[in-house]
Amino acid sequence: MKELILKDSEYEIKRGKIVRTKMMTEQEKLFEIVLPGGDNLDHDPGQFVEVSILGAGEAPISIASSPTKRDSFELVVRNVGRVTGALHKLETGDEVGIRGPFGKGFPVRILEGNDLLFVAAGLGLVPLRSLINFVIDNRRDFGKVTVLLGCKTPDNMLFGDELESWRKRLDVNLNCTVDKADPEWKGNVGLITSLIPGVTLKPKRTFAVVVGPPIMYKFVIQELLKKEIPDRQILVSLERHMKCGLGKCGHCQINGIYCCQEGPVLSYDRIKSIPEAL
Amino acid sequence: MQNLKIKTQNLIKLIEALKKKATVLAPQADEYKDVYLKAVSDPSKVILKHFKPLMPAVREALFGQVENMINFKKSKGNTKLSTVDESQETVLFGIPACDVAGIQYNDVFFGQREFADFYYTKAREKLTIISLACVTPPNDNCFCATMGHGPIAEEGFDLQLTDLGDGAFLVNVGSKKGEKIVADNKALFEDATDADSKKFEEIKKKAEKLPVGKNINKDKALGNMGREALNEKMMLEITDRCISCGACNYTCPTCTCFNVVDHQKAGEGMRKRILDSCILGGYFRMAGGHNPKGKRDERTRNRYFCKLEWDKEKFGDSGCVGCGRCLDACPVKIDIKEVMASLA
Numbered sequence: 001m002k003e004l005i006l007k008d009s010e011y012e013i014k015r016g017k018i019v020r021t022k023m024m025t026e027q028e029k030l031f032e033i034v035l036p037g038g039d040n041l042d043h044d045p046g047q048f049v050e051v052s053i054l055g056a057g058e059a060p061i062s063i064a065s066s067p068t069k070r071d072s073f074e075l076v077v078r079n080v081g082r083v084t085g086a087l088h089k090l091e092t093g094d095e096v097g098i099r100g101p102f103g104k105g106f107p108v109r110i111l112e113g114n115d116l117l118f119v120a121a122g123l124g125l126v127p128l129r130s131l132i133n134f135v136i137d138n139r140r141d142f143g144k145v146t147v148l149l150g151c152k153t154p155d156n157m158l159f160g161d162e163l164e165s166w167r168k169r170l171d172v173n174l175n176c177t178v179d180k181a182d183p184e185w186k187g188n189v190g191l192i193t194s195l196i197p198g199v200t201l202k203p204k205r206t207f208a209v210v211v212g213p214p215i216m217y218k219f220v221i222q223e224l225l226k227k228e229i230p231d232r233q234i235l236v237s238l239e240r241h242m243k244c245g246l247g248k249c250g251h252c253q254i255n256g257i258y259c260c261q262e263g264p265v266l267s268y269d270r271i272k273s274i275p276e277a278l
Numbered sequence: 279m280q281n282l283k284i285k286t287q288n289l290i291k292l293i294e295a296l297k298k299k300a301t302v303l304a305p306q307a308d309e310y311k312d313v314y315l316k317a318v319s320d321p322s323k324v325i326l327k328h329f330k331p332l333m334p335a336v337r338e339a340l341f342g343q344v345e346n347m348i349n350f351k352k353s354k355g356n357t358k359l360s361t362v363d364e365s366q367e368t369v370l371f372g373i374p375a376c377d378v379a380g381i382q383y384n385d386v387f388f389g390q391r392e393f394a395d396f397y398y399t400k401a402r403e404k405l406t407i408i409s410l411a412c413v414t415p416p417n418d419n420c421f422c423a424t425m426g427h428g429p430i431a432e433e434g435f436d437l438q439l440t441d442l443g444d445g446a447f448l449v450n451v452g453s454k455k456g457e458k459i460v461a462d463n464k465a466l467f468e469d470a471t472d473a474d475s476k477k478f479e480e481i482k483k484k485a486e487k488l489p490v491g492k493n494i495n496k497d498k499a500l501g502n503m504g505r506e507a508l509n510e511k512m513m514l515e516i517t518d519r520c521i522s523c524g525a526c527n528y529t530c531p532t533c534t535c536f537n538v539v540d541h542q543k544a545g546e547g548m549r550k551r552i553l554d555s556c557i558l559g560g561y562f563r564m565a566g567g568h569n570p571k572g573k574r575d576e577r578t579r580n581r582y583f584c585k586l587e588w589d590k591e592k593f594g595d596s597g598c599v600g601c602g603r604c605l606d607a608c609p610v611k612i613d614i615k616e617v618m619a620s621l622a
Contacts, residue, residue, distance in 0.1 A: 011361075081566075246395070250535030276571060
């Protein structure tokens with residue numbers, strides 16, 4: 001058996017180095033990662049990487065940071081399975097395998113000049129944050145920005161400090177809701193869908209970007225359609241098990257669509273006739 | 279190039295010659311008289327009769343049931359990684375036209391330029407295909423003629439042999455690789471006479487007319503493929519019978535889905551890819567527990583739509599080559615031809 005280097009193959013694993021970790025909630029941990037030689041990951045907002053822990057396996061994880069942050073990138077990982085469980089045991093200084101970035105992210109060139117309505121529920125804020133921070137860093141290129149966030153309880157709210165900095169900006173409208181409040185909570189109580197009717201928007205020049213748990217999409221999209229946002233201007237990022245990231249292994253298929261290549265960001269227009277998609 | 283001819287005794291000599299430079303996988307019987315593709319050590323043991331292997335030929339040489347991808351060795355502060363390249367010069371000898379078509383499908387699927395698969399491409403460069411046309415169908419489940427992929431292949435082989443029935447095989451040369459084999463072994467081949475070519479055409483005509491499978495109009499069936507056109511009652515009946523064993527996927531020459539798993543012992547191990555099946559309940563499931571196709575009928579449909587519709591959208595032709603192996607292997611005898619017949 002010969003051994004060779006996988007250079008220039010999509011299966012090549014880069015050695016990422018964890019330079020910072022932070023427990024964000026009981027289940028979610030943030031990892032800041034640097035590539036060998038300080039290489040730029042060079043991703044688009046909304047793309048994902050395949051994270052390897054040799055021995056445990058490989059899992060697709062959304063990139064949480066904006067490409068405007070150049071020297072490192074961030075992942076936020078919920079501890080739910082074998083690979084994510086092994087990841088949670090890693091600390092600053094540890095190595096982690098990285099492949100990617102993969103997939104089609106948010107079409108920032110198309111979004112430019114338009115109003116943006118971000119809708120994120122739960123962990124959906126993680127991939128959306130890569131775009132929100134990109135928009136904030138290039139704020140003059142975009143119109144009105146509205147961010148609607150929802151999660152189960154105030155304890156589950158991710159990126160608390162960052163949310164405060166968004167809230168303080170005059171050019172970002174931020175509104176949060178929780179399913180179940182605690183005594184200190186000052187925001188809304190109720191599902192994410194309850195925030196949409198109160199938003200004023202110009203449907204023709206608004207792109208809605210929706211990311212959240214699978215169950216949420218149908219209900220949020222119904223509300224957005226009531227606001228008369230055109231189908232092709234509703235963008236979602238879908239969760240599938242993208243094992244290879246190369247359109248080969250098949251696990252991420254939404255009927256004829258390989259989610260890891262054509263997605264994970266897809267327009268409602270593209271998937272509305274596929275019952276399995278949402 | 280003019281058609282050639284090779285006598286049976288010279289064909290055995292050809293295998294002997296090929297064996298010096300490559301592993302030749304050819305149909306041979308084992309001690310229990312089961313016939314399958316295995317490495318040749320004694321060329322006289324090779325069965326020179328058309329034959330449909332139980333597992334598609336693509337599994338034997340290009341995209342196996344289990345493939346090693348990456349070796350790793352972990353030690354404190356330093357993980358050693360190396361890629362596994364197990365590819366070697368291989369000749370697939372005596373495979374049927376449906377398997378040639380299956381490999382052509384895999385060539386497109388894995389070799390697509392944008393994301394050419396590293397492991398497949400390496401193995402493919404080192405593969406030579408010498409196919410053997412089926413003059414009669416290997417079994418009743420075959421329907422390659424219906425799908426337009428046989429019983430005598432038009433392309434995709436390096437050399438194709440057709441038994442002329444008189445102690446010689448007609449040889450079609452299909453590629454540069456094939457030309458080189460002929461040039462390197464000139465003494466073994468002879469020019470086919472007009473009578474030989476005529477005989478070949480007759481065999482071909484006869485083979486194509488054999489009542490293989492049901493009389494299905496492929497174009498009409500594929501054209502009608504769609505959620506609305508499918509016979510719901512039949513689909514429910516099929517789903518009801520399906521026991522989600524996955525045998526149809528594992529034996530299909532155009533099923534390409536795989537799972538990736540790590541095996542390790544004391545910090546040393548290997549990342550492997552293993553053939554997977556969309557019929558199995560956990561196939562689409564994610565770590566959080568969400569399963570976009572958790573119901574069996576959704577997954578049964580997935581297989582038919584994948585073969586008969588989505589492949590056509592992506593590659594211009596159905597992914598089904600008509601080998602009939604899904605029916606050969608199915609414990610409850612679910613027949614893709616029934617689905618197609620209901621549409622045409």
